[in-house]
Amino acid sequence: MASTASTPDTIAQLRSRMAGMQDGMPRLPLETHPALAGLVQLRAGGSYAVDSAALALTLLAGPSGAGHWCAAVGIADFGAEAARELGLDLDRTVLVPDPGDRWLEVTAALVDVATVVLVQPQGRVPEQVAERLGARLRKRSAALVVRGDWPRAEVRLTTRELAWSGVGEGHGHLRSRRILVEAQRGSAPPRRGALWLPADDRTHRRAEQAFEGSAPAVEVAS
Structure with a gap:
């Protein structure tokens, strides 16, 4: 019989396998x-x-x-x-x-x-x-x-926050966009992450990987 300490891990593994199966396939x-x-x-x-x-x-x-x-x-x-x-x-x-x-x-x-x-x-x-x-x-x-x-x-992926950067003191161009995304799967706690879509260098990546010294964000309505 599985110990109490290993039971949560076992349940998580079973849920993961079930998530990867549908109609037995x-x-x-x-x-x-x-x-x-x-x-x-x-x-x-x-x-x-x-x-x-x-x-x-x-x-x-x-x-x-x-x-x-x-x-x-x-x-x-x-x-x-x-x-x-x-x-x-x-x-x-x-x-x-x-x-x-x-x-x-x-x-x-x-x-x-x-x-x-x-x-x-x-x-x-x-x-x-x-x-x-x-x-x-x-x-x-x-x-x-x-x-x-x-x-x-x-x-369900939902945009919770949206911010642009690149505009300073009334002039300049919008260069990057940072969004906070919430991913909801059933009744499980939602996962959240910030994304650059795009970053200053035109790449698309998680905001946690942003370069130091990026321009401050300008908040706008989503």
Whole structure:
């Protein structure tokens, strides 16, 4: 019988293994952008809800940079330049900016050919619709990133604070953006981390890795 000291570790290991399984099949990890390390691990078959375009593109950047196909559905303000700076391969990215009321049909079709699909739903999504698409994700070993709300999202990433730097005494250019991100997975305590998206040197990374002597941040509304 396990000792009291080892029981929490055993439970944590079992929960980790269960998180990596769905319908009895292993849910393989997907490449995740280094800026999100420690906050979220993308997995095939999972769905991830975000509240900003920056977080959505960062989630796509990991698999895209590793050579996987990605897609974006219903994202009319998709920023190609920002996506490229994050590491997205636009030659392997399918864009459907205005699918109309067929967004779900288009998303389901793209799940068959892309490893990660980003979508912005039109209106409220019923749980049964999300579950059907979830089954398709698991079958195709794909992941879904949703800009907005999504029933039973595996992880919800929320921007809590936003600050720009580069403006001083009324002049200058905005050079870097620091955001505080909260990652909520079910009822577990949320994980929080600060990210540079981008930093002064145009890289995208955890803010804890910021260079010394960076310009002071200017707080703005998120």
